[in-house]
Amino acid sequence: MRLVFGLVLVVGVALAGFAVYMAQSFIAQTQADRDRLLAEQARAPRLTDVVVVKNPLKYGDRLTRTDLEVIKWQADKVPQGAFNAVVAPQGGDPAIRPVFWEGETRPRAALRSYEPNEPLLAHKVTEPGVDAGITANLTPGMRAFTIAVDVSTGVSGFLRPGDRVDIYWGGNIKGRDTTKLIDSNVRLIAINQSADADRSEETMIARTVTVEATPTQVAALALAQQTGRLTLALVGSNDTEKVGAIEIDRNALLGIVEEAAPVEKEPEKVCTIRTNKGGDIIETVIPCTN
Structure with a gap:
């Protein structure tokens, strides 16, 4: 009987020890999973x-x-x-x-x-x-101005609403054909009569483009369009470089250097006085005082 009791006691202690071991392992695993979850949450991006x-x-x-x-x-x-x-x-x-x-x-x-x-x-x-529409695309304080273009002045069919362009004026200044940059990085808000940048038809040749400009720029562009020809140059989407003043005429383009006109020497000034002697007029040279 004592032997049976002893065996039961030994088995009970062994089972208790095994249960404690399993509980400790479970707790340790749970803590490890918790720590791993917290670390993952710490690394996860904030939403x-x-x-x-x-x-x-x-x-x-x-x-x-x-x-x-x-x-x-x-x-x-x-x-x-x-x-x-x-x-x-x-x-x-x-x-x-x-x-x-x-x-x-x-x-x-x-x-x-x-x-x-x-x-x-x-x-x-x-x-x-x-x-x-166009009004919805305008920045407060800005105005819409339309420029007539063709295949050579409107960057062919590459312009779309939202693009930015440099505007060049071509005309005659003092008898010389001249091209000059008059505005840079101007935003387009419409091509032909459409402000939709997603339309595939906008890859067709533009006849008019509408730009966003200040009232002063509008006045300058209106005068430029009346007195010469406007040409657009497309600005890259990532281009942030500022463009300085650009002006070129025919002579600068072709490398022609005009000879300076010869300076004519002014004739020496001669001062005289006239006197009447016996009815004859005599002209006498004298030094000029001024």
Whole structure:
């Protein structure tokens, strides 16, 4: 009997020790999994709210709050101009940038095409109640000015709304054919009569382009278009270099150096006085006093 009791006691102690060992192993594994999860969470990118479109949109399509939704987006990869709320009350948290203020019922319009789940951008959508068009593309304080172009002056078919161009004037200055840079890095807002940068038809030859300019620039461009020929040069999308004054005439282009006209020597000034002697007029040379 004592032997049985002893065996039971030994087995019980062994089972208890095994249970403690298994519990310690489980706790250690749990702690390791917790630490690994915390480390993964610490390394994971921070997420933030971003408003995206639900359905495909084309240029000019109107959109309301029902066409939008909020999703989580990597915080350091949010595009510039993105919204983080569909609707919010005015005067609330300044960190909230809604597409519509509370109570706003007027739709906005897309200024470019959108695919589902693509972030909505402030500079690619009109203000509430404004339809897509040239006026929607104008920066406050700027004006739209149209320039007539052709295949040689309008960079063939490569111009599209949103591009930037340098504008050159060609004409005659003091009897010489001259080309001069009169404005640089000017933004195009429409090609022909369209402000849609997504239209494939815009790769056709432009007949007119509409640029965004200040009132002073508009006056200068109007005068330049009346007195000569305007030519556009497309600026690269990543080009930030400032262009200085550029002017070239026919002689500079061909390397012609004009000889200076000979300077004619003025005849020596002679001063005289006339006297009457016995009815005869006698002219006598005297030194000139001035």
